[in-house]
Amino acid sequence: MRVGTIITAACAVLIAGLVLTGCGGEEQKPAETAKKEMAPIKVGGLVDMSGATSSVGTPYAEGLKVGVKYVNDNGGIDGRMIEFDLQDTAYDVQKGLSMYKKMVGAGAVCIQGFGSAVTEALIRTLAKDKVPDLSASYSAHLTDPKTAPYNFFTAADYSTQARAAIKHFKDNWTEERAPKIAFIYPDHPYGLAPIAGAKEYAEELGFEVVGDANVSLKAIDATTELLPLKDLGPDYCWIGGTTPSTSVILKSAKNIGMDTTFFINIWGCDENLSKLAGEDAAEGAYSNQAAAVYGQDVPGMKVIMEMTDNQPQMTHFTRGFVSALTMAEGLKRAAAKGPVTGESLKEALETLRDYDPMGLAPAISFFPDDHRPNMAVFLYKVEGGKLTFIKEQILERRADWLGH
Amino acid sequence: MQGKCGLFFTSYRGEAQIFQSGFQKLMVGLFAAVLIAVPLGLDNYLVSVMNLIFIAVIGAVSLNLLTGACGQISLGHGAFIGVGAFAAGQCSLHGVPFPLAILSGGLVTALVGMVFGVPSLRLKGIYLAIATLAAQLVLEFVFLHGGEVTGGSNGLLLDPPQMFGFSFDSEIRMYYLLFAFAALSLLMVSNIMRSKYGRAFVSIRDFYLSAEINGVNLFWYKIIAFGVSSFLAGVAGGLWGHYTGYISGEQFNIGLSITYLAMVVIGGLGSVLGSVFGAVFLTVLPEVLNVLANGLSDYIPAITQRVGAIQHGVFGLVLILFLVYEPEGLAHRWRLIKAYWKLYPFAH
Numbered sequence: 001m002r003v004g005t006i007i008t009a010a011c012a013v014l015i016a017g018l019v020l021t022g023c024g025g026e027e028q029k030p031a032e033t034a035k036k037e038m039a040p041i042k043v044g045g046l047v048d049m050s051g052a053t054s055s056v057g058t059p060y061a062e063g064l065k066v067g068v069k070y071v072n073d074n075g076g077i078d079g080r081m082i083e084f085d086l087q088d089t090a091y092d093v094q095k096g097l098s099m100y101k102k103m104v105g106a107g108a109v110c111i112q113g114f115g116s117a118v119t120e121a122l123i124r125t126l127a128k129d130k131v132p133d134l135s136a137s138y139s140a141h142l143t144d145p146k147t148a149p150y151n152f153f154t155a156a157d158y159s160t161q162a163r164a165a166i167k168h169f170k171d172n173w174t175e176e177r178a179p180k181i182a183f184i185y186p187d188h189p190y191g192l193a194p195i196a197g198a199k200e201y202a203e204e205l206g207f208e209v210v211g212d213a214n215v216s217l218k219a220i221d222a223t224t225e226l227l228p229l230k231d232l233g234p235d236y237c238w239i240g241g242t243t244p245s246t247s248v249i250l251k252s253a254k255n256i257g258m259d260t261t262f263f264i265n266i267w268g269c270d271e272n273l274s275k276l277a278g279e280d281a282a283e284g285a286y287s288n289q290a291a292a293v294y295g296q297d298v299p300g301m302k303v304i305m306e307m308t309d310n311q312p313q314m315t316h317f318t319r320g321f322v323s324a325l326t327m328a329e330g331l332k333r334a335a336a337k338g339p340v341t342g343e344s345l346k347e348a349l350e351t352l353r354d355y356d357p358m359g360l361a362p363a364i365s366f367f368p369d370d371h372r373p374n375m376a377v378f379l380y381k382v383e384g385g386k387l388t389f390i391k392e393q394i395l396e397r398r399a400d401w402l403g404h
Numbered sequence: 405m406q407g408k409c410g411l412f413f414t415s416y417r418g419e420a421q422i423f424q425s426g427f428q429k430l431m432v433g434l435f436a437a438v439l440i441a442v443p444l445g446l447d448n449y450l451v452s453v454m455n456l457i458f459i460a461v462i463g464a465v466s467l468n469l470l471t472g473a474c475g476q477i478s479l480g481h482g483a484f485i486g487v488g489a490f491a492a493g494q495c496s497l498h499g500v501p502f503p504l505a506i507l508s509g510g511l512v513t514a515l516v517g518m519v520f521g522v523p524s525l526r527l528k529g530i531y532l533a534i535a536t537l538a539a540q541l542v543l544e545f546v547f548l549h550g551g552e553v554t555g556g557s558n559g560l561l562l563d564p565p566q567m568f569g570f571s572f573d574s575e576i577r578m579y580y581l582l583f584a585f586a587a588l589s590l591l592m593v594s595n596i597m598r599s600k601y602g603r604a605f606v607s608i609r610d611f612y613l614s615a616e617i618n619g620v621n622l623f624w625y626k627i628i629a630f631g632v633s634s635f636l637a638g639v640a641g642g643l644w645g646h647y648t649g650y651i652s653g654e655q656f657n658i659g660l661s662i663t664y665l666a667m668v669v670i671g672g673l674g675s676v677l678g679s680v681f682g683a684v685f686l687t688v689l690p691e692v693l694n695v696l697a698n699g700l701s702d703y704i705p706a707i708t709q710r711v712g713a714i715q716h717g718v719f720g721l722v723l724i725l726f727l728v729y730e731p732e733g734l735a736h737r738w739r740l741i742k743a744y745w746k747l748y749p750f751a752h
Contacts, residue, residue: 050713087694088711093655095690095715097648098453101575105449117654124561124649128573141558187548189557189654 044103063320155290300358466636475609486656488638517634547653559652672733
């Protein structure tokens with residue numbers, strides 16, 4: 001009976017909690033116009049800091065926080081501070097949706113999003129509520145304002161990243177025969193997103209697409225999947241995945257003696273790859289990145305180093321930082337024109353032309369009919385366990401690539 | 405007029421009534437009135453939580469019919485909800501009016517559910533669980549590789565539902581729509597439970613051999629249970645798709661199936677009211693944890709960012725506590741509370 005009482009009490013607390021939330025919600029009435037002038041600008045953060053993608057979500061969230069702090073330390077948006085409400089969505093759509101509703105209810109004018117599950121579930125809602133979302137889900141279809149008018153991101157989309165590396169390989173191909181290319185990716189929306197576009201472009205450039213292999217994000221061995229691919233003898237192999245799954249692929253490839261050049265998607269390679277896969281296995285792999293790595297000689301890196309007490313940060317951190325800077329630039333432009341709302345922020349972001357986030361990422365432009373931030377990708381190569389900058393590959397802004 | 409002390413039934417019809425006393429009818433009526441009035445005084449966020457609850461109620465009550473009443477465990481319910489979402493979504497995209505789209509979504513799901521229910525003739529318990537798990541995995545694959553039908557990895561974008569030129573494009577409008585659907589679903593399942601079919605389901609759950617000896621055609625009734633349950637799951641899916649405006653295979657994963665199973669267990673297996681309790685409990689739990697974490701964030705700054713992780717732990721803990729201390733679910737607890745007040749101040 002006593003346990004029963006506890007259960008009853010727990011239910012009562014739960015109901016009381018909901019009621020209290022209700023009261024809390026109602027108290028937040030819009031501030032008076034006079035006060036609003038200096039009131040903080042509210043921004044919500046929906047990042048997966050636990051769950052499947054937490055290993056990259058956590059540094060990204062840190063980057064966002066430090067980015068917002070940097071903006072606030074430097075005078076904010078015309079003297080108004082950014083109030084950043086960062087919440088963990090744990091890659092859960094329902095959780096993300098209700099957190100979003102709460103943030104917008106509390107007056108957030110912008111969302112800093114993260115994973116594809118929540119970002120894509122919000123596409124329509126964002127457009128309805130007129131709240132821009134700067135996410136870290138770089139699926140190409142989010143760049144077409146016709147389908148996703150309020151979605152933005154600050155790195156080249158997955159398809160562009162794959163195309164940039166393919167272009168680089170083609171430019172450096174010296175043999176007579178056509179280069180062979182294969183694709184390794186998880187059977188998952190994130191893995192599948194760039195494949196069609198990349199294959200099309202590879203064929204256009206004269207590559208021979210020899211095959212595919214599906215390796216799950218949770219794989220612990222990829223030998224079975226890679227053996228048939230090895231026989232096809234690809235010169236280049238795309239790996240789409242996360243850093244842990246990439247390390248599994250690289251290790252398995254080394255075990256079976258697969259001789260190919262790997263090039264890895266943005267979430268599949270970071271500073272931990274050599275540690276996870278072993279320096280030998282990772283050596284020589286190319287990585288597509290959209291932000292500088294720690295210690296690189298660009299103006300923004302000094303800021304990051306200062307703000308983080310010289311603690312090494314992952315490239316995901318830098319991307320979070322860039323996303324916060326870009327948002328702040330949009331907010332400043334919106335504030336200069338009039339009241340800051342989601343709609344005015346969207347319009348302001350669409351006026352960005354070659355905005356330079358202190359050299360930390362390729363210059364960013366958004367157009368009203370084209371939300372591709374840029375067509376530039378930083379190519380890195382793993383050399384001696386470190387990511388070495390190779391070049392910034394810039395592609396043409398082709399209309400037929402928008403959204404694909 | 406002098407009333408009776410307690411409830412006495414003089415006919416089977418009386419005993420089978422959904423609302424057995426005038427007081428009960430009054431209370432349900434008042435509750436419905438409160439629910440109709442409540443969104444007017446709530447902010448958008450709380451209305452959205454209520455909307456999620458309504459959808460969860462439909463999903464939970466449908467699973468409760470299959471698992472709680474008929475005893476057929478299903479680990480594929482999340483995927484069935486997905487089938488409904490995609491089917492209803494496709495109908496809407498092809499210009500089918502909203503009510504018909506939801507209905508078609510339900511019917512397609514019923515068909516799919518019945519196909520995957522076929523193994524239940526031969527399989528029981530854990531084996532059936534694995535068979536339905538297979539359904540979950542197969543359907544997840546189909547969602548991802550369905551090409552035009554499911555939008556593949558891009559998913560499908562839907563517009564808010566429209567009926568007779570009226571667009572349900574705000575939280576409050578959706579609230580009344582979802583409320584109506586949830587109420588209808590509850591009424592439907594309550595009515596099934598007190599029909600010949602409901603009694604057959606319960607007899608199969610309690611002991612299949614006795615049921616068969618009593619003339620219950622096991623295969624037929626099991627398939628019907630799968631069909632009806634999947635129909636409602638499909639309706640829930642269709643509503644979810646139109647509510648969020650976006651559907652992708654990722655949303656209907658095994659985690660969703662487990663959540664619904666947990667709702668049914670926590671609420672009370674075989675009880676319609678239990679499904680409501682379970683759905684409310686599991687939808688509100690993360691929100692309350694969030695509120696608590698935000699309240700604590702002044703003292704422990706990092707806690708709001710850890711809530712997601714904590715939540716999974718709390719979810720597991722709650723499930724275990726319920727299985728150990730309240731295996732009959734919240735519905736049982738509710739009955740005890742009612743009995744306590746009925747007899748107050750005399751405990752026994």
